[in-house]
Amino acid sequence: MTGSTAVHRALEYVDEERVAVADRGTAFETFERRVRTISAVRPGLARPQQTTTATATTVATVNQVQETTPATPTGRCVTVREAFAETVRPHSIADRETDESLVETIAAELTEDIAVALATNVGWTPALKSAVLEAVSTRRREVEWLQELLRRERSTFETAIEEIDEIVDWLQATADESLLQCDFDALQAKHERLEAYRDRLETSIERRQAQFTESTNRYGPGGARYRSVVESIYSNRPVRYPLLSTATRLYGVCGGCQRTVRSQLTRRV
Structure with a gap:
């Protein structure tokens, strides 16, 4: 009986859980590090085009850049979603029996407001970046x-x-x-x-x-x-x-x- 009781087996389950939790913590740490490298832009501002001479841009040109360039606030929301999908999501849905969309996973881990903001591409603003980092910080404390x-x-x-x-x-x-x-x-x-x-x-x-x-x-x-x-x-x-x-x-x-x-x-x- 020694070594084969439910208690002995439970110890193995606890060790498995500890590994899973540690991996989850690492995933959030990696995600946070990647989020911090994505600079935010205040509402109404766009990243200037990289040119050799200073040129004035029209509002229409700015809007076009925001819609098509990954480096724009809109494109950065996509980058954040991709970072989340590559780091946190695999650990979040590991024990899920049913399919869950990326937006649903983000909502479960970082709050619905953040999920909606990232999914609708409202813009990678300082406020949104701060909210994401705060949510990640909460998750890391839970870990x-x-x-x-x-x-x-x-x-x-x-x-x-x-x-x-x-x-x-x-x-x-x-x-x-x-x-x-x-x-x-x-x-x-x-x-x-x-x-x-x-x-x-x-x-x-x-x-x-x-x-x-x-x-x-x-x-x-x-x-x-x-x-x-x-x-x-x-x-x-x-x-x-x-x-x-x-x-x-x-x-x-x-x-x-x-x-x-x-x-x-x-x-x-």
Whole structure:
């Protein structure tokens, strides 16, 4: 049983999630870096044409440049969308079962207002650039927060695995022993050890349940519950609550063994 319980497998899931979150963080970092290199233009202004002599341009010429030149505010919106599609989007839709348009993904990650502004080519203005960078900054903070939560989740499972392995190893080591050949003191020692194991497992279960009720403070005091965040990691796994499931099962096994030992003890009195 050691190494093959739901808790052991859950540790692998947590590690997979940590890699995915780290990759997502890198994607946002890359996207932010590319966005910062795209200069914004204030409304009503256009980038001057690159000529060897200073020439006056008409409003019509400016409008034409804005519509056809990638370096114009309009073209820069396209560049931002392309940067998003190449960096963030693959990680955003990785676990999606249905198709999602680029605009929908941008809306989900950066807000609807930003998605609409980029899709309708209103112009790559300082205000829009600032909004995009602010939204990215929020997402990067969420990534950092999630990485910390996953580190805590891994630590929780490491502690639980150490305890579970100890109990399982002892049960396996004593499984072939004949209780009939044990004297009263040996039986009593077994009974007390099983009782101690049950107490520890009960404490572990209570500690996990209390952890589920804690706030993650994702959005400040009163934020999302730890349970709602952690459940998403195991929602598509065979066991939704691996630690509680394994600890409860092991608690029952210890209880059954303890009753068997107790039955032998009563016969020796």
